[in-house]
Every structure is written in C-alpha cells, then in structure tokens.
Amino acid sequence: MADDRISDAPTRTHDRRVAWGVVALTAATVLIGAAVPAPSHPRARVAPSEDTACAEWGDGCRICQRGEGGIHCSLPGIACVAKEQSCLRRVGG
Structure with missing residues (x-):
C-alpha cells in the first residue's frame, strides 16, 4: 500500500x-x-427615398429629387448599371 x-x-x-x-x-x-x-x-439603414431630410438621391443611373409637387426622377441611360442608392443633397440639419 x-x-x-x-x-x-x-x-x-x-x-x-x-x-x-x-x-x-x-x-x-x-x-x-x-x-x-x-x-x-448596426443601425437600420433608411432608403434615401424614405428619408425626408434627403432632397436628392441617385444610384448612378437615375437622379431623384424631392420637391413641393412630390418626388421626380430622371430616366436612366441605355447601358446604365445601377449601384446602391445614396443621398446626394440633404436639407435641414
């Protein structure tokens, strides 16, 4: 033992x-x-078209503007490849 x-x-x-x-x-x-x-x-991202502070946005093919009469967008080019939308001009703060 x-x-x-x-x-x-x-x-x-x-x-x-x-x-x-x-x-x-x-x-x-x-x-x-x-x-x-x-x-x-990460914060949820709001699309520029839904963001009221974004006055102008685009995707490289179309440019949209928010005005008194509503939202107005340009027509895309023939061979345009759209990218992610981004705000180009903001209003307010």
Whole structure:
C-alpha cells in the first residue's frame, strides 16, 4: 500500500496543476469577456427615398429629387448599371 501512495504523488501533483490551469484559463476568459465592450449593432439603414431630410438621391443611373409637387426622377441611360442608392443633397440639419 505504501508504494501506491508514493507513485500516486507525482500524478496528484500533475492533476492539481492541470486543474489550476483550467481554473486560471476560465477566469482569464471571463475577465477578458467582461473587459471587452460588446459589438454595437448596426443601425437600420433608411432608403434615401424614405428619408425626408434627403432632397436628392441617385444610384448612378437615375437622379431623384424631392420637391413641393412630390418626388421626380430622371430616366436612366441605355447601358446604365445601377449601384446602391445614396443621398446626394440633404436639407435641414
């Protein structure tokens, strides 16, 4: 029996080191997770045609303007490839 305890001592020491290593790694992960700010959620993008502050917008093919009589858009060219709409002129703040 005495021999079993002597041979188990290095194993127990190794097991303790591994257990403390796991505890330290878990604690470090929790601390890093608490210290790093959460990613911000992107705001929902409003189409320029729905944004009342956008007076003029276009997609590279057509240009639209918001006026007193409503929204008026130009006709696209023959070989035009439209891109994403963007606001070209804003009014107000």
